[in-house]
Amino acid sequence: MEYMINPIKMGGLVKEVSNGMIKVHLHGRLGVICVPQKLIQFEEPIEPGHEMEFYFSYIEVIENPYDYDSGDMVTEHEISPCLLGGKIIEVNDTAAKVAIMDNMGTIAVPRRWMFTPVALEVGQDVQFYFSCMHVVGKRDIPVESI
Amino acid sequence: MSITNETLQQHLKDPAIFCCRREKGLVISAADLEDPGLFDDMVEAGLLTLSPDGLRIEQVLGSTLLTDVEALTPITRDVLDKVNETESTPKAAPAETKAPKSAAAPKVKTTVGGNGMIHIEIDKADKIEGLRLDVPVGAVNGTVCAEGVPAEAGEAAVAQPTGEKKVIRTLLKKHIKITDVEIGNETSLKNGKLTIDKKLTDKAVLEDALCKSLELDVIYPDKRHIYTETIMDVCPIATKVEGELGEGVTKVLDGVVFMLTGVDEDGVQVHEFGSSEGYLDEKMYFGHPGCADENDIIIRCHAVIERLTGMTRPGPFAAHKCQDYIIQAIREVLKNYEGEVVREEVCEDVRRAGNPRVVLVKEIMGQGAMHDNVICPTEPCGILGGQKNVDCGNVPIMLTPNQVRDGSIHALTCIGPATKEMTRHYIREPLVEGLAADTELDLIGVVCVGSPQVNDEKLWVSERLGFLLESLDIDGCIITTEGFGNNHIDFVQHIGQAGKRDIPVVGVSFCAYQGQLVVGNKYATAMVEENMDKGGFENNVAGCSCVTKEVAARAIQMLKNKMAGVEIKPAEKKWNNDVINANNKLLGLPETVLLDNGTLH
Numbered sequence: 001m002e003y004m005i006n007p008i009k010m011g012g013l014v015k016e017v018s019n020g021m022i023k024v025h026l027h028g029r030l031g032v033i034c035v036p037q038k039l040i041q042f043e044e045p046i047e048p049g050h051e052m053e054f055y056f057s058y059i060e061v062i063e064n065p066y067d068y069d070s071g072d073m074v075t076e077h078e079i080s081p082c083l084l085g086g087k088i089i090e091v092n093d094t095a096a097k098v099a100i101m102d103n104m105g106t107i108a109v110p111r112r113w114m115f116t117p118v119a120l121e122v123g124q125d126v127q128f129y130f131s132c133m134h135v136v137g138k139r140d141i142p143v144e145s146i
Numbered sequence: 147m148s149i150t151n152e153t154l155q156q157h158l159k160d161p162a163i164f165c166c167r168r169e170k171g172l173v174i175s176a177a178d179l180e181d182p183g184l185f186d187d188m189v190e191a192g193l194l195t196l197s198p199d200g201l202r203i204e205q206v207l208g209s210t211l212l213t214d215v216e217a218l219t220p221i222t223r224d225v226l227d228k229v230n231e232t233e234s235t236p237k238a239a240p241a242e243t244k245a246p247k248s249a250a251a252p253k254v255k256t257t258v259g260g261n262g263m264i265h266i267e268i269d270k271a272d273k274i275e276g277l278r279l280d281v282p283v284g285a286v287n288g289t290v291c292a293e294g295v296p297a298e299a300g301e302a303a304v305a306q307p308t309g310e311k312k313v314i315r316t317l318l319k320k321h322i323k324i325t326d327v328e329i330g331n332e333t334s335l336k337n338g339k340l341t342i343d344k345k346l347t348d349k350a351v352l353e354d355a356l357c358k359s360l361e362l363d364v365i366y367p368d369k370r371h372i373y374t375e376t377i378m379d380v381c382p383i384a385t386k387v388e389g390e391l392g393e394g395v396t397k398v399l400d401g402v403v404f405m406l407t408g409v410d411e412d413g414v415q416v417h418e419f420g421s422s423e424g425y426l427d428e429k430m431y432f433g434h435p436g437c438a439d440e441n442d443i444i445i446r447c448h449a450v451i452e453r454l455t456g457m458t459r460p461g462p463f464a465a466h467k468c469q470d471y472i473i474q475a476i477r478e479v480l481k482n483y484e485g486e487v488v489r490e491e492v493c494e495d496v497r498r499a500g501n502p503r504v505v506l507v508k509e510i511m512g513q514g515a516m517h518d519n520v521i522c523p524t525e526p527c528g529i530l531g532g533q534k535n536v537d538c539g540n541v542p543i544m545l546t547p548n549q550v551r552d553g554s555i556h557a558l559t560c561i562g563p564a565t566k567e568m569t570r571h572y573i574r575e576p577l578v579e580g581l582a583a584d585t586e587l588d589l590i591g592v593v594c595v596g597s598p599q600v601n602d603e604k605l606w607v608s609e610r611l612g613f614l615l616e617s618l619d620i621d622g623c624i625i626t627t628e629g630f631g632n633n634h635i636d637f638v639q640h641i642g643q644a645g646k647r648d649i650p651v652v653g654v655s656f657c658a659y660q661g662q663l664v665v666g667n668k669y670a671t672a673m674v675e676e677n678m679d680k681g682g683f684e685n686n687v688a689g690c691s692c693v694t695k696e697v698a699a700r701a702i703q704m705l706k707n708k709m710a711g712v713e714i715k716p717a718e719k720k721w722n723n724d725v726i727n728a729n730n731k732l733l734g735l736p737e738t739v740l741l742d743n744g745t746l747h
Contacts, residue, residue, distance in 0.1 A: 003635060003665035004184070007191045010660065011683070011745060027745050028562060028660070028684030051744075055191070058631065058664065080192045093515035094457040094561070110561040111513045112631030115664075117601045129191075139744070 003115065007055040007081035007129035013139060014050040021105065024052050024133070031056075031113065035105035035133065041075040042135040049139045055081035055131035059098060059109060061088075061116035065125040070102045073132055081129040088124045098126055148177045157182040158204040161196055162221040172211045174226075179203060180218065186719050187662075194218045205230045309498030309588055315393040317548045319384075321489040322480075324402040327364045327443045333475050335483040340402060342445070342476065350471040354464035356452045358411060362472070365405075365444040370427040375407040375448060376415040377422045377429060377688045378465060378516075379559050380437055381569045384526035384552075385477035392495070392549035396526055397480050400488065402443045403570060404473060408465045411453040416462050416516075422563035422688045429563070430688045431678075431741070436571030437689040447472065459515040459536075466520075466558060470529040477525055493582070495548045501588040502621035502709050506577050507611065509627035509637055510567075511560035512540035512596025518558040521545075521594060526553025527569050534558075540596025540603070542611045547582040550575060550592050560629050564679060564690035565656045567628040571689070576698035577624060577654070584702060590618055595640070597633040604636040612643030622709045624701050626654040626693060630661030630684070638665050645669020650708035654701050656691045658682030658721045671714050674701040675726055678738060681745030682721050690743075696735045700726075703733060 012033065016023040022040060024033045033056075040046055068085040089106070090097035097108040107130075114120060148165045149157070153176070160182035168178055180188075182203075188194035200220030209226040223229055326339040333343040347360040365372060381404040388394035407423075408416035415423055422429045426444075430437050438444050447469045455461030511517035512535050521543055524531030535543065545554050555572040567575075581589045595611050598604055615623060623644050627637040637655060644651040646669065654674045657663055659682025663670075676697050679685045708714070717725045726738050 005664060006187055006662070007193070008660060008662070009191075011681075028564065028686060030562060030684055092457040093459045094517075110631070111517065111599055112511075112561065112629060112633060114599070115601070115632050115635070116599065119600055 005057040005060050005115065005128065007057045007131070010054060010056045011136075012052050012054070014046055014048050014052060016048060017046050022046055022133075026056075031107060031109040033105065033107050035100075036103075039073060039075065039104065039132045040135065041079060041132055044135075046135070047138070050135050051137040051139055052133040053136045054079060054133040055129055057081070057129035059086075059096075059107070059114050059126050059128040061114065061118065061120070062125045062127050063117070065127065068101055068127065070104065073102075073104065073130075075132050079131040079134050081131050083127060084130050086126050086128070088120065088122055088126060091120045091122055096120055098128075100130065104130075149179055149181045151176050153181060153183075154179070154203060154207075159202055161185070161200045162203045162206040163194065163196075163200070164215055164217055164219055164221065166217045167214070168211055169214045170211050174206050174209050174211065174221075176207075188218065196220060197222065199223070201226075201229060202232070204232050309501030309585070311585075312497045312499065314495040314497060315546070315548060316495075317389075317393050317493040317552055318395045319491040319493060319552075320395065320397050320487045321400045321491065322397060322483065322485045323400050323488045324443065327402055327445060329362050329364060333479050335476075335479050335485060338485060340399070340476065342472070346472050346475055350468040353468045353471045354460075356455050356461055356464035357449055357468045358452060359450045360468055360472070361446075361448045363446050363448075365426065365446055367441050367443065370425075370444075372426050373424065374405075374426045374429065374446065375409050375423045377563065378406040378408050378416060378462065379557060379568050380405050380430075380688075381469070381473065381527050381556070382553070382573055383473055383476055383480065384573070385480045386525060387481050391522060391524075391526065391552045391554050392546050393552075396552055397483070398526075399476075399480065401441065402445065403438050404469060405438065405444045405446050406449065406465060406469050407446060408449040408451060408456075408462065410451050410456045410461070414456055416449075416451065416456040416465065422686050424686065429686060431564075431690040434689040434692060434694060435574050435576055436566075436568035436692055438570075457515060459518065462516050463518075463558060466556070467529050470556075474525065474528070474530075477528075493548050493551050495546045496582075496589075498585070498588040501586060503588045503590050503619065504581065504622045504624070504705065505590045505593055505615065505618060505620050506581055507542075507593045507595060507615075507623055507625040507640060508575075509597050509625065509633060509640065510535060510555070510557075510594050511628065511633070512536050513560075513599045516558050517560045517597075519594070519596075520556040520558065522549070522554050523556055527556055527573060528553070529556055532556060535594065535596040538596070540598045540607050542593045542595040542607070542614050544614070545592045545594060547578050547589055547592055550578050551582075555594065562629045562684050563688040564685045565629045565661075565676070565692060566688075567692055568689065571692060576693055576695045577626065577701065580695070580698040580702050581624070586706070587702075590620060595636075597627070597636050599632070601635065604632075604639060608636050608639040608643055611640055612647065615644055615649060616647050620649055622650040622652075622705050624652045624654060624705055626701075628656075628692070630656050634661070634663050635665050638663065638667060638670055641670045642667040650705065652701050652704045652708060654693060654697060656684070658691075660684055662721070671716075672704050672708055674704060675721065677721070677723075678741055679745055680740040680742045683745035685741065685743040685745055687741060687743055690741055696730060696738065699733055699735055700729055 012024040012026045072082040085101045086098040163180040165180040197220040330341040334341045383399040449465035518536045520532035553573045557569045652672045656676040658677035
């Protein structure tokens with residue numbers, strides 16, 4: 001079976017900021033991404049309600065991972081998709097959580113977001129497209145509504 | 147993704163790009179080249195930059211690489227031992243490859259008269275990655291052909307229906323209007339007023355140890371600006387008074403629905419992914435098939451389930467089960483209630499021998515907690531007596547149209563508020579209604595097939611579906627899927643199973659921008675879009691982007707066109723709601739107005 005994951009420019013809202021980590025809820029509540037502040041392209045302090053833009057793709061379980069390079073995950077230039085690796089660190093009946101390579105945070109997504117040739121298990125290697133995040137605005141809504 | 151020799155022949159004039167890293171000494175063949183059909187998406191995503199110095203595919207075949215070349219790099223003269231002589235044609239320029247909009251834009255020519263059928267043509271496309279389209283369909287009052295297709299060909303291909311109606315079974319749905327709802331001291335129905343015994347919640351929680359508490363309240367149509375936890379499901383109140391599901395008599399309460407919401411003991415939304423908590427008036431697409439209607443009174447049943455069980459299969463199911471206990475108490479009262487029947491709906495399972503035999507395939511979720519459904523319960527839209535499709539191995543299950551219209555599917559509601567199909571959706575699924583009512587077709591049945599997690603399981607289930615379709619000896623089918631993600635793999639696989647058996651097939655799904663297909667095959671040439679979000683994203687509004695009456699009308703017409711043997715021309719490369727509205731206009735349907743919910747666009 002051949003399929004190809006593609007990076008899509010997506011949006012999300014900052015739900016929480018703590019200990020230098022930013023928690024972003026994807027629009028449509030299709031995932032929760034926690035990344036270090038260094039991956040955010042913004043000069044001002046990040047706050048809940050900030051609207052983020054970034055590239056992301058489905059996550060693919062890989063049996064033979066490549067030698068991924070995260071050198072492009074920098075905020076000095078325009079955000080661009082980068083093929084990254086990671087490992088599954090949690091799986092339940094609903095979702096899976098992935099630790100992004102090089103300590104770049106975690107991504108939790110519903111099982112439907114995971115493309116896999118084998119049953120999901122903790123420790124499996126995955127790959128996906130991801131990018132730094134760019135702040136595009138702020139929504140004036142209660143945090144509990146994010 | 148490399149290309150086949152067949153694909154290669156269609157793209158000889160397109161830019162030659164390596165699909166993967168290739169090393170010095172390689173003799174270039176189709177297996178080394180990227181599919182040109184993906185270039186637009188790759189360029190847009192920043193993965194590929196086309197070069198004016200890049201060669202065309204016909205110029206590089208059989209040439210030998212003089213140096214290593216990275217993936218997604220245009221092949222240029224300086225890396226080859228030779229360049230094939232070809233006809234003098236302009237080199238591919240980025241604009242031509244990236245945005246051939248004038249060539250790809252669907253042009254529809256209407257031809258009035260003939261057999262009244264509407265025809266569409268999409269040029270052959272063996273890959274549909276990035277295909278986000280409603281292909282052009284035609285007008286109601288005459289034959290419509292895509293440009294380049296002689297109207298005569300379409301007319302000749304369609305036989306006049308000869309099917310004589312034979313009724314197999316009849317279901318009578320008696321609709322009783324409810325004008326008021328109260329939480330009181332007994333469960334009763336009097337003069338259009340439903341009263342629910344508040345003590346029922348105490349008994350209901352005992353149905354499942356994982357359910358810690360239940361609360362009921364009533365939300366009137368003018369009081370919907372109220373905070374709600376995530377909307378897990380919308381469930382009608384209906385009961386059998388004669389016969390089994392799909393036949394006999396069913397009583398349905400109109401003007402009132404149950405809405406299930408839930409959190410765990412820590413306050414975490416049960417649908418933490420795909421949750422839709424917020425102000426109710428902003429979080430539901432009122433009037434859509436799966437949702438409350440504009441004037442419905444909503445009985446909110448709020449469940450608190452055991453800590454950390456929200457992401458397990460038993461946790462959310464406990465909430466559905468306990469709510470069903472309360473609804474069952476109402477059903478028992480409804481069975482004996484002789485209130486005014488405001489509408490009698492006669493549903494018939496019929497055969498129309500001689501008409502094209504068609505089935506509706508509904509791919510439903512089957513990957514675990516919430517990605518699950520209860521099939522064929524004892525009561526309409528109920529829980530008890532049913533089986534979960536996950537436990538059944540997600541194999542195809544055939545239902546009659548009447549069984550679906552009598553509440554044979556209770557949705558445990560997958561993730562994605564906008565694209566999930568809730569219980570109310572199934573009891574009034576527009577595709578079932580439309581196909582069953584169409585006197586030009588012979589609707590054989592509705593196949594529900596689950597979508598498992600693992601690729602091999604998807605293929606296994608899909609093969610079972612393929613042989614089922616083959617054994618039914620059908621002339622056409624519509625295949626739908628709720629949501630998007632890895633279920634698009636089996637969705638497209640199902641289309642392939644039909645296609646390779648020469649069964650005309652139409653696919654219906656949310657794709658738009660966020661859910662664009664990641665896999666395709668040469669049979670997936672006719673697709674109908676469900677999206678109603680302005681940015682083309684899954685949004686937080688329950689029931690926003692599902693099958694509607696308009697989506698169903700377009701899909702059914704598309705199927706007729708496919709069965710007429712008319713080729714279908716691809717729509718624009720990118721999802722474009724203008725195409726959908728052009729189709730709506732041709733069919734006399736209302737415009738698809740996209741909801742601006744703050745997603746990117």
